[in-house]
Amino acid sequence: xxxxxxxxxxSGEAAPAPTSGRLQSxxxxxxxxxIVQYVMGQFLGxxxxxxxxxxxxxxxxxxxxxxxxxxxxxxxxxxxxxLWPMNTSLDISIxxxxxxxxxxxxxAGKDSLVLDEKAFTLGDYKDTRQVDTTFKVPPEVQSNGxxxxxxxxxxxxxxxxxxxxxxxxxxxxxxxxxxxQVLLKKKVAKTRKLVGASEDQxxxxxxxxxxxxxxxxxxxPNFTMSFIPDSxxxxxxxxxxxxxxxxxLEESGARDASGQNGWYYPILFVNTFWQLRDHMTELNxxxxxxxxxxxxxxxxxxxxxxxxxxxxxxxxxxxxxxxxGPMPAAGDGSEFEVFKKILIDTNIYLxxxxxxxxxxxxxxxxxAFKSDxxxxxxxxxxxxxxxxxxxxxxxxxxxxFLYLVDNSDGTSWMILMGQGVGxxxxxxxxxxxxxxxIREAAPDSWLxxxxxxxxxxxxxxxxxxxxxxxxxxxxYLSIVAVPLLGAYAVYSLLYETHKSWYSFIxxxxxxxxxxxxxxxxxxxxxxxxxxxxxxxxxxxxxTYKFLNTFIDDLFxxxxxxxxxxxxxxxxxxxxxxVYIYQAWAYKVDHTRVNEFGQGGDDEKVEEKLxxxxxxxxxxxxxxxxxxxxxxKNAAKKRK
Numbered sequence: 001x002x003x004x005x006x007x008x009x010x011s012g013e014a015a016p017a018p019t020s021g022r023l024q025s026x027x028x029x030x031x032x033x034x035i036v037q038y039v040m041g042q043f044l045g046x047x048x049x050x051x052x053x054x055x056x057x058x059x060x061x062x063x064x065x066x067x068x069x070x071x072x073x074x075x076x077x078x079x080x081x082x083l084w085p086m087n088t089s090l091d092i093s094i095x096x097x098x099x100x101x102x103x104x105x106x107x108a109g110k111d112s113l114v115l116d117e118k119a120f121t122l123g124d125y126k127d128t129r130q131v132d133t134t135f136k137v138p139p140e141v142q143s144n145g146x147x148x149x150x151x152x153x154x155x156x157x158x159x160x161x162x163x164x165x166x167x168x169x170x171x172x173x174x175x176x177x178x179x180x181q182v183l184l185k186k187k188v189a190k191t192r193k194l195v196g197a198s199e200d201q202x203x204x205x206x207x208x209x210x211x212x213x214x215x216x217x218x219x220x221p222n223f224t225m226s227f228i229p230d231s232x233x234x235x236x237x238x239x240x241x242x243x244x245x246x247x248x249l250e251e252s253g254a255r256d257a258s259g260q261n262g263w264y265y266p267i268l269f270v271n272t273f274w275q276l277r278d279h280m281t282e283l284n285x286x287x288x289x290x291x292x293x294x295x296x297x298x299x300x301x302x303x304x305x306x307x308x309x310x311x312x313x314x315x316x317x318x319x320x321x322x323x324x325g326p327m328p329a330a331g332d333g334s335e336f337e338v339f340k341k342i343l344i345d346t347n348i349y350l351x352x353x354x355x356x357x358x359x360x361x362x363x364x365x366x367x368a369f370k371s372d373x374x375x376x377x378x379x380x381x382x383x384x385x386x387x388x389x390x391x392x393x394x395x396x397x398x399x400x401f402l403y404l405v406d407n408s409d410g411t412s413w414m415i416l417m418g419q420g421v422g423x424x425x426x427x428x429x430x431x432x433x434x435x436x437x438i439r440e441a442a443p444d445s446w447l448x449x450x451x452x453x454x455x456x457x458x459x460x461x462x463x464x465x466x467x468x469x470x471x472x473x474x475x476y477l478s479i480v481a482v483p484l485l486g487a488y489a490v491y492s493l494l495y496e497t498h499k500s501w502y503s504f505i506x507x508x509x510x511x512x513x514x515x516x517x518x519x520x521x522x523x524x525x526x527x528x529x530x531x532x533x534x535x536x537x538x539x540x541x542x543t544y545k546f547l548n549t550f551i552d553d554l555f556x557x558x559x560x561x562x563x564x565x566x567x568x569x570x571x572x573x574x575x576x577x578v579y580i581y582q583a584w585a586y587k588v589d590h591t592r593v594n595e596f597g598q599g600g601d602d603e604k605v606e607e608k609l610x611x612x613x614x615x616x617x618x619x620x621x622x623x624x625x626x627x628x629x630x631x632k633n634a635a636k637k638r639k
Contacts, residue, residue, distance in 0.1 A: 057081035057233055057261045060170065060254070070259040077262035080236045083170070083250050084266055086123035086229050089156035092116075092296070094149055098140035100176060102150050104163040111136060114149075114292055119156055122266055122298070123229035129296040134289055142285045144217050147179045151268060169251040173265045179223070180283060181272075184318070185214045191497035194504055218280040220272070221291045226299035228267040236262075242312035243305060246270075269299060273307045274344060277337055361551045368548070372425070376432050387433050387453075387467070388474050389523050394426045396513045403510040406503055462531070469530045473523035485512045525575070528582045535586075537579070546576040 057063065057079050084090075094115035095108055102108065114133050121127045141147045152160040154172030161167060162174050228246075239247065250263040281287060314336055342351065401419045430436065434453040441450040489508045498504040528534050553573065 057263070058256060059085070060250070060263050063256045064254040064263075065257045065259075070255055070257070072259040073255060074260045075253070077236050077249065077255065077260065079233060079261040080247070080249065080264045081233045081261070082231065082266065083263040084122065084155065088122045089119045090122055090227075090266075091118050091154050091156050091158075091160060092120055093152040093160055094294070095152075096135055096179065096292075097148055097150060098138040098145050100148060102174075105152070105161040106163075115294055115296070117296060120227075120296065122227055125298045125300075127298065129294075131294040131296070132291070134291050136289055137283065137287050141180065141217070141283055142287060144182075144283070146217075147219065147283075148176045149179050149270075150174065150176045153265070153268065170254075173248065173251060175248055175268075177270050180217050180219045181280075182215050183218050183277070183280075185216050185282075191499050191503075193497050194501060195493055217283040218277075219283055219287075219290060220275040220280045222275065222279075222293045222295075224271040224274070224295045224297070226269045226271055226297050226304070228269055228301050228304045229298050230301045231267055231304075232301070234264075236264075240305075240309065242308040245312075246304075246308065267304070269304050269308065271299070271307055273311045274340060276341055276344070278341070357551045361548055364547045364551070368542075369425070376429055387430075388470055390426060390429050390433060394423060394430065397423045397426060399506065399509045399513055403506050406506055465531070466527055469527045470523055473526040477522055481512075488512060522575075525578055525582065528579075528586065533586045534579070534583050542576075542579065546573075546579075549573060549576060 059081075060083050092115065093105070093113065095102065095105075095112045096114055097108075097112055112135065114135055115131050117129050117131075120129065138145070138147070152172070152174050154160045158171040159167045160172055160174075162172075234247070236244070236247070236249075246267050246269055248265045248267075250265065253262070255262050281290070342354070397419060401416070401423060404416055404419060430453075437452050437454055438449050439452050441447050485508075488511060492498075492508050492511070493504065498507060524537070528537070550573070
């Protein structure tokens, strides 16, 4: 079995399926995390990087000096070397107990012995052992006590029991490690029915919610215990703390002739890197017996350095988040948990495909943002622009932002920042379309002032038609959307639970936005149909956005999720195909200024007017270029 022990999912456990947006934030967070870890030098410890200048530590049997021979004894060794050489056979026993103090092994209960292996070869990567057992949970552990694993390791044939007369600390050693973890409990917000629930039930829910962080003891049934045979000579004082915590110095305190260097026992790494929070059991008085699966093997030093450094970084991140400190760049650790779950549960080819399309998703999102801004900066009029759609987009994105803030415990700051930038972009589009003014309200109004939207200039005939078509489209759209929103709100109020009335309003609105948000593109398609043109549309930005839509479709069919949600990801594709048909049906000549004052920026408008074919033959008495009113106005402005 590989070093990654796959935990078994508890029956009845139903983890929520991650969405494509969450996957994107996961890969962004892990990318930032790995870069920071690499820069800080946490992938590999300092090890023996001094080359020929590092002193050579002799083997213990040849180089251990007596006290009389040492003139400059250092209690903290500078350089340390392995006490036992590679290919040594070891005997290993592991006992579980609620106390750090163990009685003699002869008096220890047999029920506490969970592993007893003989002749395990240090450095033989093919030598792997597996143990599956169960043990009774001590009462102290049920009451938030620590469950300790006591490790007894010795050269083959030597006594393991420290209480034995023949026990030799140079041939055996004993250490302990906690098997349970004290973690911050996920604070689940209590919800209640706003209509139809009794007052007693509501009071109980509010009291159960409590305040402040709550910690509890958790246990994972799978442990990978790995010896690190190739760790070699190390600079003990310069080792990274993530690795040094697993180094145990030889207990007699022996030094070489210089008095500066010592030895250490084989590193036994208790690898909890692949333990997922979803697979842990909370320990309390109801837990009487626990399963235990142990994988015993050898692990290369570079893997040990990688697991230890990243694992320690995640522990510090979780501690910082639990203490209420500022949220680190990599989040509170929940996104990294999702990333590890993907690595464990996902096929390697599917994982590689997911990583590639996630990078493409980020690239296309950036290109769409750039193209959208460039299009609106060069926009010369409001032809074909659905102003109501822009207002609706601002409202919908604000609703989504408030929803994310309301559920901020599981939301990455990158998602919140991206949503906030989207709101600012849509608000900027409003200022490019109309003038936003604050005017005095009517005498009978409750408010002294009101916000008005005023046209930037006198509208042309085509712009007036655009406003008319926009009103028609939104009128028909409201006939469909408003009853659906009302029906969903009534259903949610009667049959679903909510934290508060505010949460009910935000959740209902965001549910409608997610369900019917794609309908906001319908007015633009209707305007295209009535104007018989797509020249006013931001073609590049829309192409990038629709490419992202297809990437979301790929996620929808590669990630476990409900069928209805999977089908819902295909809704934007319908809009895209309609737009493709309109682009084919309403051709655009990109070599000239179009009828909406866009394109052809490399030539002067006057030259384009002169190069157009005549609307009538020269002998007909009329020599008028087929220029549109927008082009003539643009020419006058340039003059």
